[in-house]
Amino acid sequence: GQQVMQIPQYQHVQEGEDFTTYCNSSTTLSNIQWYKQRPGGHPVFLIQLVKSGEVKKQKRLTFQFGEAKKNSSLHITATQTTDVGTYFCAGPTKGYGNKLVFGAGTILRVKS
Amino acid sequence: NAGVTQTPKFRVLKTGQSMTLLCAQDMNHEYMYWYRQDPGMGLRLIHYSVGEGTTAKGEVPDGYNVSRLKKQNFLLGLESAAPSQTSVYFCASSYFPTGAESDEQYFGPGTRLTVT
Known part of the structure; x- marks a missing residue:
């Protein structure tokens, strides 16, 4: 079945360093979404990318959607302690219902 | 608006x-x-509903049942709990998407269930 893989599983960075997580799908996606989950919290939607090669920025976060629409990345510049959490990518599955298949997530820890 | 709430x-x-x-x-x-x-497995879909009175199976439906008698409520039942069902359960909701875009999902705060 459709799979979405994320790497790395875990990353521990010094505050101020950059961070990147990568997402790869086994199938071409019509769009991809990114979510953030703070420790002990619930996933919260960050952004959706739809177009091939699309790049979107939210302050220090840069999201990219690959040309082939099978991969995506999230890059955080100059991490802060508020960036701590798990970042998930998710792609739509076939069929009705706005269903998503989630990657396993990348856990980000920031040392201050 | 409270958004999505879960009990317990x-x-x-x-x-x-x-x-x-x-x-x-x-x-x-x-x-x-x-x-x-x-841990390490992300979020896996158990069941979903596309409207009041409808339900459908997701990726991991075994051992669970659901009902959606009212549009605003979605119930998840465990008839005979097993230790393998120890997990954090999240409910989510979304609008009806249009075109090539999906619609974002809004998540509840979660239920932490332990089966001993």
């Missing part, structure tokens, strides 16, 4: 016991979902 927040069950998790949303969303989250 925590629960401990013994093997073989049953329980129902309640999810409620006040955003008039058509679609609702139940996920489970286990």
